[in-house]
Amino acid sequence: MSFLLRLCALAAAAATPIPAAELPSLPDAVTSFGGVISQGRLYTYGGHLAGAHSWSLETTSGKLRALDLQQPTTWVDLPGGPPVQSPGLTEAAGKIYLVGGMQPQNEKGKPAVLKSLDHALVFDPATKSWTDLPKLPEARSSHDIAVLDGKLYAVGGWPLDTSKDAPEKEADDRHHVRTFHNTSLVLDLANPSSGWQSFPQPFERRALAVVANSGKLYAIGGMDAKNELSNAVDVYDVASKSWSKIQDLPAEGKVKSFAVAACALDGRVIASPRGGKIFALSSDNTWSEVAKLSGSRFFHQLEPWNHSVIALGGTTGDKPLNTVEIVTIPAPAKTAGKAD
Known part of the structure; x- marks a missing residue:
């Protein structure tokens, strides 16, 4: 083999992502946290470190961590921020955006006092520093965020404050009603001083996933x-500023698509509800099962990487998980056409 061929082979090997089995576990078992990939690094922020319905400030994380996916040997701690669970986390132009989330106000072992937050911040990995963005018009948690065409969107969620409300009810109490957000928000990242603008959303849901795609x-x-737990999928067309509904996600079980994780991969929306099945949305707005995780999880994160998805953290229903796995997503089958 010539020197030039050997050099090309070495370069190709260096650019090949590390096999999935070598991705390290999360430093902490965590659920209800934020996750995003930016410039080849996988970031996690915050989350819940205790069992289900066991809330306290001590068991809520404010840590920001990163894993280099080209050389994924160790998670690195970066400057953190406010302890929070169920925040919105996304990225744009290499920067990490944190919006809202829920923070317990009580000490461990005390009755839960849960409060949504109105903060919005941006982290610059180049300077390893956080900068404040305009605050939300109203506190919001259990929502999700995404960036599309240079604008940051916050969709769904609720303004939780149990100090002013009745105690948290179990999910099978069908008669309990809370205030949920019925508007979405948008912030122009090119002109953040203009503040957040609201627009109607035709649903009120929390513990949802929001994905920007096409x-x-x-x-x-x-x-x-x-x-009421939901498999509904609502779609906002940014150009026409209109909402529409498409086929429900075919998640099974009584939990349906509560605390689902989702992302965009190779031009498709990919969703991972509890139960372990992974679904992809086709061009005709129908869902099909395309892969499966090794086990069931929800309140997790799903991130796109090299024609695969990385599933991390979450819970099987009681205790948080620290496991990380990657699953290859097959490309959509090509439609047979006539020969030229």
Whole structure:
């Protein structure tokens, strides 16, 4: 083999991502956290470190961590921020955006006092520093965020404050009603001083996933104000500023698509509800099962990487997980056509 061929082979090997099995586990078992990939690094922020319905400030993380996906040997701690769970986390132009989330106000072992937050911040990995953005018009948690065409969107969620409300009810109490957000928000990242602008959303759901793909926002699953669990998928067309509905995500079980994780991969929306099945949305707005995780999880994160998805954290229903796995997503089958 010539020197030039050997050099090309070495370069190709260096550019090949590390096999999935070598991705390290999360430093902490965590659920209800934020996750995003930016410039080849996988970031996590915040989350819940205790069992289900066991809330306290001590068991809520404010840590920002990163894993280099080209050389994924160790998670690195970066400057953190406010302890928070169920925040919105996304990226744009190499910067990490954190919006809202829920923060317990009580000490460990004390009755839960849960409060949504109105903060919005941006982290610059180049300077390793956080900068404040305009605050939300109203506190918001259990929502999701996405960036599309240079604008930051916050969709769904609720303004939770149990110090002013009745105690948290179990999910099977169908008569309990809370206030949920019925508007979405948008912030122009080219002119953030203009502040957040609101626009109507034709649903009220929390614990949903929001994905930006091909000029549209996809709001998937969640729970409504009457604690009804949902497989619904609402789509916002940014160009026409209009909402529409498409086929429900075919998640199975009584939880449906509550606390679903989703992302955009190779031009398709990919969703991972509890149960382990992974679904892809086709061009005709129908869902099909394309892969499966090794086990069931929800309240997790799903991130796109090298024609695969990385599933991390979450819970099977009680305790948080620290496991990380990657699953290859097959490309859509090509439609047979006539020969030229």
